[in-house]
Amino acid sequence: MTTPVRRRNGGAMQDRPLGWTRNPLREFDQLLGEMSGLIESTVGGAAPAVAWTPLADVRESDDAFHVEIELPGVKSKDVDVEANGQELVVTGEVKEKQREGVLRRSTRRTGSFEYRLRLPGEIDAERIKGQLSDGVLTITVPKAEIAKPRHVEISETSGSTESSG
Template sequence: MATPVRRHRGGVMQDRPLAWARNPLTEFDQLVNEMSGLIESTVGGAAPAVAWTPLADVTESDEAFHVEIELPGVKSKDVDVEASGQELVVTGEIKEKERKGVLRRSTRRTGAFEYRLRLPGELDTDKIKAQMSDGVLSITVPKAEVAKPRHIEISETGQSGESSS
């Protein structure tokens, strides 16, 4: 059985299955946003503020974990980064702008946000660095000396069982 092919205008073909085109988490997020909009339009006020989780990438090197969190429009003074043991917690708030007139539609995230991450192994929490640039919070969490990988050299032994130098 052949996999379905999506055809676009101009005869360009896409060779991946249709199911790959959708991200269920994105669809769920859109559903929550639509439901919030329905509640707002029905009740006439804003829904109660619930902490949301910003998008992030986490990478690991031999020396540290690197976390990049998307926080567009957020000032560094409105963000709090805490580390306790193996857990990293980033909290803050995007304040809603004061507007004149009636806001008919809003899809921008506002309110309290929280990002929690539990990292494996021992961490050096005293040397954590964080910086904000172009709406991206970059956090470097160094690994403790005991947690870093160590290269072990293998020695050769001769046929008689003696080690050769």
């Protein structure tokens, strides 16, 4: 009875061109690992699952950012607004209503929600205001004094100071 002969992979690898000796997916795996690390450092490794993100409009005026977020049926006590640096985070919960009878169909969103917005300029976090009216949360985020546009006066000098020589 003959026993199988085990060959080393090194012999077969030498017949291939030099570019074939490395794993072609190694760079992809490295990139995927780096992206996963970046996401975990941004969101956190044990971030709670967020069911949905509400619809919103963001406008910018000369002195503030104005954010309108649709939150129908939400009470102000169920909403939390936080500002950290240039980021605005709105979290909360839409509670399911107690119903009698059998619910045949439901298309309303319930559960936890989160809306994150990174603003393009410096903000004055101490003066942020929020108002909930008719199912729309309106947040006014004032710009910091250093971020406001300033008009620069340009003076004009009369005459030229050229010398002839």
